[in-house]
Amino acid sequence: MSKRTGVLELAVLGLLQESPLHGYELRKRLSAVLGSLRAFSYGSLYPCLKQLLRAGLIAEDAGNLDPTSAGPGKRSRIVYKLTADGKEHLQELLAETGPAAWEDDGFGVRFAFFARTDAATRLRILEGRRSRLEERVEGFRGSLTRTRERLDSYTLQLQQHGLESVEREVRWLSELIDDERRREPAPVPSPQPQTSTTSNDTGDNR
Amino acid sequence: MSKRTGVLELAVLGLLQESPLHGYELRKRLSAVLGSLRAFSYGSLYPCLKQLLRAGLIAEDAGNLDPTSAGPGKRSRIVYKLTADGKEHLQELLAETGPAAWEDDGFGVRFAFFARTDAATRLRILEGRRSRLEERVEGFRGSLTRTRERLDSYTLQLQQHGLESVEREVRWLSELIDDERRREPAPVPSPQPQTSTTSNDTGDNR
DNA sequence: GTTAGCATGTAAGGAGTTACATGATTTT
């Protein structure tokens, strides 16, 4: 029930897990954490908060004096915090390793909260994202060599730049994966060090 | 009237300008040209075609036998072509240099059809995009140095990677701008070679 | 003869934006 895929919802829950916040502040942190990935407007944030409230995932944190607002109570600010249900739901979302976690936005937000994700899931998501991008590179090269002659130089340059961007991210991911592996040596030290290249996936309930 | 901003509309008009096509083929070319930028489903393509038809920007190209379908008429395919109005509208869209042409998607699609855009507009769009990205880098560095201490290493790495991606695109744009300038030496050889860093813009009617 | 690919569509709805409306509080 309430199968929201929304990136915003995840980001809000992720931020609230760190400390209770009110809407206005939340939006600023959102921009800070997500950087150039995405920007949300109040027009989507406030309705989202209401919806999370109705769903019982967050609650008003009455009488809260968070350290960030050192000044005297400025105005009727509504501070929200995660409920037990909210924490649980967040963990479920962060544990997803299916399509939602590979997609550009979904991956970005999950990565931003990797510190609260367990090591095994981190590795799965990183590898899922990488193989997704590798597929993209493949299909790309294919169509490039197939239609190379018919494209003008601008279109070609665009493709080239896009391809290099993806390849760059793949290298970045590979470094991160190596780091993760170094940190947690080997979850399953099976004799064959081959990573299964086909059929990844788990519980992708969408 | 009919102020559609849609990326899809622009892409369709841009492709049809090159040659008449039917929906199914159109979608394949869309994926080929836009590459990893974006993918559209039939569920958005066909309604878009209908709408363009109603608006009189495209028309059915009855009795057309395009060279790409060498085989005998496979089935009732509806081939569309640009009308005079459509060509005009497309040129207007491609001539925009305001926000619509800076945004990620808007820029990408316009760039893909740069071959049909006049040199002066190309330069304006490239410069607009670049200064947009430079602003992004600025705000970015600012918030990074301000909140550096409070972010965990994952969030930091994400920011770092995002920042480098943007910087990379800026370098790419700079090369393209140089190329353009070399091709068309100087539209206005004024004594001061300074590019106006403030208040660019023109007719951004949205 | 059944799967795979070509080809066109529609209905419902999700996710978020823009523009607007309101008011308190701090700064200039």
Next chain:
DNA sequence: AAAATCATGTAACTCCTTACATGCTAAC
């Protein structure tokens, strides 16, 4: 006292996706 910033919200709308429905043709 005006302007900027903090703070919360709503209504209408845009653009696109998913899932479905249909049928024809080619290959296996």
